[in-house]
Amino acid sequence: MNRQELIKQIKKKGSFLCVGLDTDPDRIPKHLIEEVDPVFSFNKAIIDATADHCVAYKPNLAFYEALGPAGMESLAKTIDYIPEDCFTIADAKRGDIGNTASSYAKTFFETYNFDAVTLAPYMGRDSVDPFLAFEGKWSIILALTSNPSADDFEKLKLSNGDQLFEEVLKQSSQWGNYENIMYVVGATNAAALQKIRKLVPHHFLLVPGVGAQGGSLEEVAKYGLNADIGLLVNSSRGILYASSGEDFADAAKAEAKKLHDQMRKLIP
Amino acid sequence: MNRQELIKQIKKKGSFLCVGLDTDPDRIPKHLIEEVDPVFSFNKAIIDATADHCVAYKPNLAFYEALGPAGMESLAKTIDYIPEDCFTIADAKRGDIGNTASSYAKTFFETYNFDAVTLAPYMGRDSVDPFLAFEGKWSIILALTSNPSADDFEKLKLSNGDQLFEEVLKQSSQWGNYENIMYVVGATNAAALQKIRKLVPHHFLLVPGVGAQGGSLEEVAKYGLNADIGLLVNSSRGILYASSGEDFADAAKAEAKKLHDQMRKLIP
Numbered sequence: 267m268n269r270q271e272l273i274k275q276i277k278k279k280g281s282f283l284c285v286g287l288d289t290d291p292d293r294i295p296k297h298l299i300e301e302v303d304p305v306f307s308f309n310k311a312i313i314d315a316t317a318d319h320c321v322a323y324k325p326n327l328a329f330y331e332a333l334g335p336a337g338m339e340s341l342a343k344t345i346d347y348i349p350e351d352c353f354t355i356a357d358a359k360r361g362d363i364g365n366t367a368s369s370y371a372k373t374f375f376e377t378y379n380f381d382a383v384t385l386a387p388y389m390g391r392d393s394v395d396p397f398l399a400f401e402g403k404w405s406i407i408l409a410l411t412s413n414p415s416a417d418d419f420e421k422l423k424l425s426n427g428d429q430l431f432e433e434v435l436k437q438s439s440q441w442g443n444y445e446n447i448m449y450v451v452g453a454t455n456a457a458a459l460q461k462i463r464k465l466v467p468h469h470f471l472l473v474p475g476v477g478a479q480g481g482s483l484e485e486v487a488k489y490g491l492n493a494d495i496g497l498l499v500n501s502s503r504g505i506l507y508a509s510s511g512e513d514f515a516d517a518a519k520a521e522a523k524k525l526h527d528q529m530r531k532l533i534p
Numbered sequence: 535m536n537r538q539e540l541i542k543q544i545k546k547k548g549s550f551l552c553v554g555l556d557t558d559p560d561r562i563p564k565h566l567i568e569e570v571d572p573v574f575s576f577n578k579a580i581i582d583a584t585a586d587h588c589v590a591y592k593p594n595l596a597f598y599e600a601l602g603p604a605g606m607e608s609l610a611k612t613i614d615y616i617p618e619d620c621f622t623i624a625d626a627k628r629g630d631i632g633n634t635a636s637s638y639a640k641t642f643f644e645t646y647n648f649d650a651v652t653l654a655p656y657m658g659r660d661s662v663d664p665f666l667a668f669e670g671k672w673s674i675i676l677a678l679t680s681n682p683s684a685d686d687f688e689k690l691k692l693s694n695g696d697q698l699f700e701e702v703l704k705q706s707s708q709w710g711n712y713e714n715i716m717y718v719v720g721a722t723n724a725a726a727l728q729k730i731r732k733l734v735p736h737h738f739l740l741v742p743g744v745g746a747q748g749g750s751l752e753e754v755a756k757y758g759l760n761a762d763i764g765l766l767v768n769s770s771r772g773i774l775y776a777s778s779g780e781d782f783a784d785a786a787k788a789e790a791k792k793l794h795d796q797m798r799k800l801i802p
Contacts (some may be wrong), residue, residue, distance in 0.1 A: 288634070328630060328637035332597035334645045335606040342602065357634075361654045362596060362627050363681045366556070377602045386629045386654045388676055390683030408656055413631045415658025418705055419740040430687065437686055525745065 267353050267381045268402060269445045269494075272481065275321045275351055276495050280530040282353065283522065284322035284472065286502030287344065289329050295514045305333065305340040308498050308514075310347055312506060315515040319522035322353035322498050324472075325365070345378050349481070353498070354380045355406065355472070360393075361386035367396035375403045381398040382406050387434050389443050398442045405447050407438050409462060412452025412475035431458075435465045444468040451490075453482070453499070459489040468491060469491060474500040476525075483525065495533060501525060535621050535649045536670060537713045537762075540738070543589045543619055544763050548798040550765045551790065552590035552623065552740065554770025555580065555612065557597050563782045565650065573601065573608040576782075577783050580614055580774060583783040590621035591764050592740075595667045613646050621766070623674065623740070629654035635664035643671045650674050652718060652740070655702050660710050673715050675706050677730060680720025682745035682746035699726075712736040719758075721750070721767070727757040730784045735760060742768040744793075755800040763801065769793060 267275075272375050276282050287309055294308045301307040313323065325344060330337035348354055356374040360367075360383065374383040375397075382404035385394055397405040410420055410431040420431045428436070439447065444466070451462055453475035462471070471490055476499050483499065490497045501521070509517035535543075544550050555577055562576045567576040579592065593612060598605035616622055624642040628635075628651065642651040643665075646735045650672035653662055678688055678699040688699045696704070706715065712734070721728055721743035730739070739758055744751050744767050751767065758765045769789070777785030 289686055293682055320595060328634045328641065331641040332637045332645055334610065335603040338603040359628065359630050361629065366594055366596045369600045373596065377600055386656045388654045388656045388687060389681060390686030392681040392683040411657050411661045415660040418658030419656060419698065419702065422701065424692055427689040433690065436688065450754050515599040
């Protein structure tokens with residue numbers, strides 16, 4: 267899905283919500299465990315319940331990989347099931363170079379046919395270029411995350427006065443453009459979000475950390491929205507595990523709708 | 535495998551060679567393509583041919599993931615097939631936090647039963663701690679890599695005068711110890727290797743980039759060896775694809791033996 271189509275979907279639905287499919291077998295409602303593929307059954311119900319309220323789905327690879335080859339089957343079925351009008355993100359945070367990076371790009375863009383993949387920038391441009399070579403696909407680069415140890419390296423002050431995440435934004439925004447690069451930006455720091463918006467005014471930002479991780483949707487919208495919306499705000503656990511009972515899908519729908527209602531008011 | 539066992543194997547075999555299983559279906563000899571699982575057949579032959587000459591195997595996850603669920607079956611069979619006395623490394627370069635990091639740790643340390651996994655440090659301590667929680671397992675953290683764009687961020691000068699990779703070494707060596715942390719250090723920069731050895735005198739270093747990527751084994755040994763050897767030097771393509779014909783395993787053995795012979799002379 268390209269930028270224009272994504273913006274069109276956001277405006278049509280009045281939502282910039284991304285639902286994170288961090289499907290943890292230990293947290294799936296008990297009545298689903300008897301199913302042939304409980305992870306897919308859970309995802310299917312969540313997608314059916316939330317598709318009217320979101321514009322994107324973001325499976326978190328770790329949870330599928332932990333289940334071995336069967337988990338990757340659940341992932342493949344999930345991707346196939348996501349409606350055509352939704353943007354798909356592999357939350358994989360890969361970062362490698364050369365033919366290894368090309369193989370990861372092939373994994374997410376061809377084998378599983380995602381629209382986008384999250385990437386770690388530590389190894390530099392060599393670790394992103396092979397993904398940008400895929401026409402019509404997106405690289406979503408980690409910039410500033412919302413975990414406490416973002417202080418360890420991401421916020422380190424460089425000799426040129428910038429913090430590392432600012433340098434990552436400045437350099438990496440030159441490797442591609444706002445039609446094939448987005449950035450991961452944590453929601454817990456409004457001042458930083460403001461700074462980031464100045465550095466990359468046109469890029470989409472993928473913002474996790476609203477809800478469970480403590481970020482405010484209003485603040486994110488205030489500092490993050492641009493003329494083309496430019497935001498995908500993710501919620502995972504708050505939606506997936508809103509209820510652990512047989513009503514989990516209804517509860518997930520209610521949570522997604524709550525965020526959708528807030529977003530509708532925030533979209534200019 | 536713990537540190538003492540690894541050192542014992544290195545001394546017993548007279549080798550600190552790691553064979554990288556970057557098994558690319560496009561480069562597998564043609565006569566294997568008819569097999570039920572060509573990737574596993576290839577790996578099995580490579581392992582049989584090289585096990586006397588190396589102490590570790592390092593499957594590169596990207597190549598298995600690109601093949602979908604079937605690729606993960608090939609990976610599982612490969613891990614099962616690697617002899618007990620060899621150290622196993624998942625070259626995965628993961629980097630995420632919280633329950634996602636725990637799921638990745640479970641993936642590599644339990645689902646696939648590797649001894650070690652490579653990790654990217656961008657998100658800080660939160661992205662490594664969940665791996666260190668697994669007793670008897672290893673985190674191998676990216677420090678300085680040998681690709682040209684290591685200049686982009688890894689070598690950036692910080693306001694405290696250090697380069698980023700030095701800060702990564704200084705901080706992360708405090709998160710665990712030399713019995714559960716190793717570092718990835720590229721082989722193409724002898725001066726940097728010398729600097730790194732001063733910062734982490736006791737840690738094992740995993741060194742790719744010898745051979746195909748241009749590093750010299752003598753230089754790596756000169757600056758990298760410590761009292762407990764402290765080195766694993768990786769070769770992937772130079773061994774795997776030494777021949778593209780039916781003699782590929784013999785050719786791989788010859789290449790591994792060549793490195794083994796050099797290493798035997800370098801071990802004090």
